[in-house]
Amino acid sequence: xxxxxxxxxxxxLRLRVDSAAxxxxxxxxxxxSGKADAGAAVKADAYGLGLDRAxxxxxxxxxxxxxxxxxxxxxxxxxxxxxxxxxxLHGPTSEADCAYxxxxxxxxxxxxLAQVNAWQSTGGGPCDLMxxxxxxxxxxxxEELGDPALEGLDVEVLMSHLACADEDGPQSSQxxxxxxxxxGKVPHRRASLANSxxxxxxxxxxxxxxxxxLGLYGGVARPEQAEHIKQxxxxxxxxIQTRTVPAGETVGYGATYxxxxxxxxxxxxxxxxxxxxxxxxxxxxxxxxxxxxxxxGRVSMDMTAxxxxxxxxxxxxxxxxxxxxxxxxxxxxxxxxxxxxTLSGPRLRG
Ligand SMILES: *Cc1c(COP(=O)(O)O)cnc(C)c1O
Numbered sequence: 001x002x003x004x005x006x007x008x009x010x011x012x013l014r015l016r017v018d019s020a021a022x023x024x025x026x027x028x029x030x031x032x033s034g035k036a037d038a039g040a041a042v043k044a045d046a047y048g049l050g051l052d053r054a055x056x057x058x059x060x061x062x063x064x065x066x067x068x069x070x071x072x073x074x075x076x077x078x079x080x081x082x083x084x085x086x087x088x089l090h091g092p093t094s095e096a097d098c099a100y101x102x103x104x105x106x107x108x109x110x111x112x113l114a115q116v117n118a119w120q121s122t123g124g125g126p127c128d129l130m131x132x133x134x135x136x137x138x139x140x141x142x143e144e145l146g147d148p149a150l151e152g153l154d155v156e157v158l159m160s161h162l163a164c165a166d167e168d169g170p171q172s173s174q175x176x177x178x179x180x181x182x183x184g185k186v187p188h189r190r191a192s193l194a195n196s197x198x199x200x201x202x203x204x205x206x207x208x209x210x211x212x213x214l215g216l217y218g219g220v221a222r223p224e225q226a227e228h229i230k231q232x233x234x235x236x237x238x239x240i241q242t243r244t245v246p247a248g249e250t251v252g253y254g255a256t257y258x259x260x261x262x263x264x265x266x267x268x269x270x271x272x273x274x275x276x277x278x279x280x281x282x283x284x285x286x287x288x289x290x291x292x293x294x295x296x297g298r299v300s301m302d303m304t305a306x307x308x309x310x311x312x313x314x315x316x317x318x319x320x321x322x323x324x325x326x327x328x329x330x331x332x333x334x335x336x337x338x339x340x341x342t343l344s345g346p347r348l349r350g
Contacts, residue, residue, distance in 0.1 A: 011347070011350055012237065012238040012240060012269040013235070013236065013237040013238065013268075013269050013270045013274060013347060013348055014235075014236050014348065014350055015048075015049070015050075015233055015234075015235055015236070015344055015348045015349055015350065016233065016234040016235075016236050016321070017049050017050065017053045017054075017232060017233055018230070018231070018232050018233075018234075019053055019054075019056070019057040020057070021218065021230040021231065021232045022049075022053075022054055022057040022058060022061075022216055022217065022232055023057045023058070023060055023061035024061075024230055025215055025216045025217070025218065025229055025230055025232065026038060026040065026057075026058055026061040026062070026063050026212075026216055027061050027062070028215075028225075028228045028229065029196065029199050029210065029212045029215050029216065030061075030062070030063075032199040032200060032225075032228075033194070033199050033206045033209075033210040034203045034206050035203075035206065036192075036194075036206035036207055036208050036209055036210050037064065037065065037208070037209050037210075038063065038199070038209070038210045038211075038212055039063065039064075039065030039066065039067060039192070039209050039210065039211050039212075040054075040058050040063045040065070040066050040067070040211075040212065040213070040216055041066075041067045041195070041211055041212065041213030041216075042054060042055065042058070042066050042067065042068060042073075042077060042213075043067060043068045043069040043070070043073060043089065043213070044069065044073075044342050045073075045076070045349075046217065047213060047214070047216075047217045047338070047341040047342050048275075048341045048342040048343065048344045048349070049217055049232065049233060049341070049344075049349075050349055051076045051077060051079075051080070052076075052079075054216070054217075055077070055079075055080035055081070056080065058216070059080065059081070064081075064085050065085055065087070065209060065211075066081060066085055066086050066087070067086075067087050067088075067089055067211055067213075068086065068087075068088055068089065069088070069089045069090050070088070070090055071088055071090075071097055071100060071101075073088075074086065074088065074100075074104060074106055078104060078106075082105065083104045083105025083106040084105055084106075084107075084126075086106040086107070087106065087107040087108070087109050087128050087157065088101070088106055088107070088108050088109060089109050089130075089138075090109070090111070090138075091108045091109050091110050091111045091112075091115045091130070091138070092108045092110075092115055092118050092119060093115070093118075094118075095118070095122055097118075098118055098119055098122040098123075099122065102122075102123065102125060107126055107127050107128050107156055107157070108127050108128070109127070109128040109129070109130050109138075109157075109159070110127050110128065110129050110130065110140075110153075111130045111138040111139055111140070112138075112139075112140060113140065113144055113147055113149055116129075116140075116147075116149045116150060116153065117149050119153075120149060120152075120153065124152070124153070124154060125154060126154050126156045127153065127154060127155060127156065128155065128156055128157040128158070128159060129153065129155045129157075129158050129159070129186060129188070130159055130160065130161070131145075131158065131159070131160045131178075131179065131182050131186075132160070133160040133161075133174075133175040133176075133178040133179050133182075134163060134171060134174060134175050134178060135161055135162070135163040135175075137161070137163075138161075139160060139161070142178065142181065142182055142185075145182060145185045145186060150186065153186075153187075155186060155187065155188040155189070156188070156189050156190065157188065157189070157190045157191070157192050157208075157209065158182070158183065158186055158188035158190070158191050158192070159191070159192040159193065159211070160175065160178075160179045160182075160193050161193075161195065162175055162193065162194065162195060162197070162198050162205075163175070165194065165195060165197035165198040165200075165201060165205075165221070165222075166197040166221045166222055172198070172201060172205070175193075176193065176204060176205060179191075179193050190207075190208035190209055191207040191208050191209075192207055192208060192209040192210065192211055193205055193206075193207055193210075194206060194207075194210040194211065194212075195210075195211055195212060195213065195214070195221070196212040196213060196214040196215035196216075196219065196221040196225070197214075197221035197222050198210065199212055199215070199225075200221070200222040200224045200225055214337060214338060214341075215229055216232075217232050217233065217341055218230060218231045218232035218233060218326055218341075219326050219337040219338065219341065220326065220327050220337070221337075226327070231324070231325060231326070233324060233341065233344075234321050234322065234324050235270065235274070235275075235276060235321075235322040235324060235344070235348060236319050236320070236321050236322070237268040237269050237270035237276075237286075237304070237319065237320060237322070238268070238269050238317060238318070238319050239266040239267065239268060239269075239314060239315065239316055239317065239318050239319075239320065240267055240268070240269045240303075240316060241266070241267045241316060242264065242265065242266045242267075242308065242314065242315060242316060243264075243265055243267070244262050244263065244264055244265070245259045245262070245263045245265050246259070246262055247259055247260060247261050247262050247263075250297070251265065251296045251297040251305050252296065252297030252298045252300065252305055253297070253298045253300060254297070254298055255297070256281065256282065256297045256298055257282060257296045257297035257305075263296075263307060263309065264307070264308045264309055264312045265296060265305055265306065265307060265308065266293070266305070266306050266308045266314055266320075267303050267304075267305055268286070268303060268304045268305070268306060268320065269302065269303065270302075270303070270304055270322075270348065271299055271300045271301045271302040271303050271304055272299050272300070272301055273301045273302060273345050273347070274302075274344065274345040274347050274348040275343040275344040275345045275348055276299055276304060276322065276348075277299065277333070277335070277343065278298060278299045279333040279334065279335065280295055280299050280304075280333065281295065281297065281298040281299050282295060282296070282297065282298075283295065283332055283333070284299075284304075284322065284323065284332075285306075285322075285323045286306050286320040286321060286322050286323065287320060287321045287322075287323060288308075288310075288311045288314060288318070288320045288321075289311070291308075291310035291311035292310055292323075293306040293307055293308055293310060293311065293320060294306065294307050306320070324340070326340055326341070
């Protein structure tokens with residue numbers, strides 16, 4: 001920005017993030033992890049909430065281990081912690097990745113023999129190692145663990161990832177026993193298996209470190225966690241216009257909503273470009289205090305219309321809160337709680 005640029009007026013939409021709730025959720029998940037330490041998955045800009053909001057809350061609560069997916073996510077995390085507490089889940093796919101990891105002191109998570117070779121041939125050093133115990137996404141198979149490339153590997157965290165921890169079924173316990181089988185085969189300092197849902201599966205799954213993400217940000221990965229996890233995010237938008245829609249007229253694109261009576265309506269400055277997707281059309285609601293204000297017709301790119309019959313005093317400039325209980329929102333929209341968190345657009349994140 002040039003020094004002469006005038007200051008921007010305040011925005012007309014924002015994502016309210018309850019940082020205290022992030023800290024409480026981490027403490028809850030840390031407690032559910034028993035003797036293990038809970039780390040934190042902060043990939044995708046802390047699941048869309050913003051690292052600058054999440055990191056201070058997590059650090060203050062006591063979290064010391066952080067996971068991102070991409071190398072490009074590292075600098076923002078290093079604004080808050082030193083490299084030794086950060087691991088990069090996708091691992092190194094080039095010499096440049098290896099050099100960068102060493103320069104900033106973060107650990108690559110090695111996910112294949114190719115990555116192990118790349119890391120070792122460029123000098124080795126502390127790393128994490130991912131084992132595939134049945135998800136078939138990333139990680140070495142048990143059969144590959146005899147490979148000479150693994151000799152002398154300096155593994156800080158030996159880990160695997162659960163595919164179905166949020167469901168009941170046989171896969172989690174199969175993955176647990178496969179993970180146990182490899183623990184003795186690869187020297188390591190710490191072991192880690194559980195994501196948010198996995199922390200509810202009991203002490204057997206906790207090992208030395210758990211890696212929750214979703215639960216930190218208010219997602220309920222398993223029903224056991226419902227009463228303990230606090231809601232963290234609330235999209236909020238300002239009213240930019242109010243109007244009375246005459247009986248018989250329609251609202252918005254496609255004219256999908258028709259007023260049966262003269263209806264007081266407010267137009268909000270939030271739309272699908274902000275992550276308030278079209279799947280909320282005719283289904284979502286906003287709140288003003290206790291008053292519930294249903295979404296009318298289709299959500300537009302930058303705007304959403306709501307029925308303000310329950311709070312007719314609302315006027316231009318007033319703010320309302322989207323109903324965003326993640327479990328209920330997921331059931332209503334068909335989106336996962338993960339998607340509902342990570343889809344917030346740049347204008348909403350601010
Ligand atoms: C994203 C991720 C996590 C966190 O998972 P949640 O379900 O959000 O708790 C943990 N471990 C790995 C390897 C991941 O990719």
